[in-house]
Amino acid sequence: MTGALQPETPDPSKRYGGKSLHVPGAGTLGVSLLVGSLSVLFVSSLIGYICYWFSFPRPVRVHLPWGLWLSTAVLILSSFTIHWAWSAIRHDLQRSCRVALLATLILGITFLGLQCWNWAEIYGALQSADHALKALHPQYVSPIGGMRMAHALIYEKQAMFAAFFFFTVMHAVHVLGGLIPLGVVNVKARQGIYSRNYHPGVRYCLIYWHFLDAAWILILITLLITF
């Protein structure tokens, strides 16, 4: 894809000269604006969810899987490692920058794996709760009496499951979207492209990763309060 987007002429005297037009500070501002835009996305959906949650009483409580704490720890750790990579490259410590970037990449992938496990966990918990509900309410499957109540409970559960699923998947999609450039930055760091004075990729990843961390903590707090 990027190969196809080369300028029309290979003449190096033309603009971009094989590289993209480099404007000092433009990339950082661009990434910051993107992060600002994505923050609006997360904050507005959290506000929407809270409004939704407040407008109806919630009779069912769903326990969050304990694996969430594990994934939170992993994500916070990765925020530290990316910061380590950034400060390393600013002191021209190539090797420790590469190690830290690799660590961040691995931690990011681990986070996604843990999230998959959490989804399986909460889905299983809801399934067993459904079975328990059916056992408690024999009329659950019957069209007579109690139906409305049982249905309401099911909808509650579905809604809670949907909210959990929605926020964690939305966050995971953004983690996935961050892992791809992080992979590229890893490769570039191994090629020794970055130096003390030139390391835009590392800085962009740093900004984005801190954003992922902050968004996750906001989501976690909201889920802890509402579930």
Next chain:
Amino acid sequence: MTALAGNNYGDTPVVPAKPDNYLTHGKTIRSWLLTLDHKRIGIMYLVVGLLAFFIGGMLAEVIRTQLLVPQGLIFHGTGSVASSYAAYRYYNQVFTLHGIIMVFLVLIPIIPGALGNFALPLLLGAKDVAFPKLNLISFYLYVVGALLAILSTVLGAVDTGWTFYTPFSIQTESYVVVMVLGIFLVGFSSIFTGINFMVTIHKLRPPGMSWFRMPLFLWSIYATSLIQVAATPVVGITFVLLMMERVMGIGIFNPALGGNPVLFQEFFWFYSHPAVYIMILPAMGIVSEIIPVFSRKHIFGYEFIALSSLAIALIGFLVWGHHIFVNGQSAELDAVFSFLTFVVAVPSAIKVWNWLATMYKGAIVLKTPMLYALSFIVLFTIGGLTGVVLGALSEDVVLHDTYFVVGHFHYVMMGGTLIGFIAGLHYWWPKMFGRMYNERIAQITCVVMFIGINLTFFPQLMVGADGMPRRYASYLPMYQPYMIASTIGAYIQLVAFLTMAGYLMHSLFYGKKAPVNPWGGGSLEWETSSPPPHDNFETTPSVGDPYDYSDLVFDAAVNGYVHIEKPEESLVPVTAPH
């Protein structure tokens, strides 16, 4: 860099080489489709946007033809209620598609996408936008989104209205998911364009161009981009939830599943009201460029016009509740939103007053761009003031969902955004393609357009005040005179638009060669040739006051304006742009 690119100095050719411009720079289709040149991307936006506008406009003509007779001329039943119901569903699909195409594929992207992309780096004296690749990606996201919207129509259309209100949009058996996915992608495109333009304005201003020496079009694009970046994610998430609602049945917006349909309206309008300013602000910027040029007079109240753009952008975020006055919002909230709605009218009024003051005692030249800019002022004022009428609580309760609302937003969108766009198109057309269009025909077309728009939309205001609801496929016979007038107006507009398409296409092939500066503009895009070379500027242009026309005089030899040596005393540097 340019000296290397066009190396005619070392070995002088016998026949002088044809000057290279961005249109002739690469001739293959690939050199267009994969271009990173902001001017070419702008032209591609223009082509796709005008294509969408053609489809949307034809749908509008279908709507107006349907409403010629009370029972409906095109979609009507065979007598029974059931058959009417079946026929009117097609009408619902037509107006839905008209709204979606016009709002999401034409009004929102066309000025930033086409004219913004073309003019923004030129106005900055820059070689390109800050992120040329991102710019191309934005364009293709827009195209893919537009194709998905068309696909949903081919599959079986959408009948929700452009607002996609729940719970109907969850229940209706139409291709809402495909349509919404398309708009989601267009939203991405919008965000990327916004980020790109904001960074460009921050980082690529030439030395000497401080924030308050920028052309006003840049201010309006900046304010627009701010809204695009901050508001579009909200509609993105709303549409993701709507898709999940339809596909997975999650029940956030569906009252049958314990959800809250009003929440959808809040979310939708939190984006879609600021989106109104995404549409109108760039048009205001264009008018701010045109009025001083054709009044041969410095813009009046530069800072006020510049800052009122930002004020509109910021206050625009706080007024979304006025779309949903009648949905059960508390009276206190209604009052707050009503008040803020009045407040947001103030910066727009500031702009109008400053334009009028600019024209006052100016040497007004009624060329086509100026005629459109004047039409903009009149039509936008009608649109804006009817908006204030709707912002008043008690009146809104009566006028809600009537044709008054339709008339109001068509005055703003059609008379504001679209006329602003056409003004800009005529203003920059010589720069874009290096050809002049037939001035006389263009002026007549503008007058016809002005009559057509008023004849279409003013009766809608009246019939709305009489109580006719919007979105109805049939109506009571008492409304017919208004409806006939409105339909005639729509046909007049069609004639005007077709004429415009005709003379603009004609000018591409047979038009007179455009001079460097046909209108006598003082901003930097008039320093380069028409059309500009691939690299925009042979030498870096020197930055002055963009609204100082004192050193520009008309030269009949080149049929355009040229710089003259200023008298000695006026060379004293001007510190403030007054």
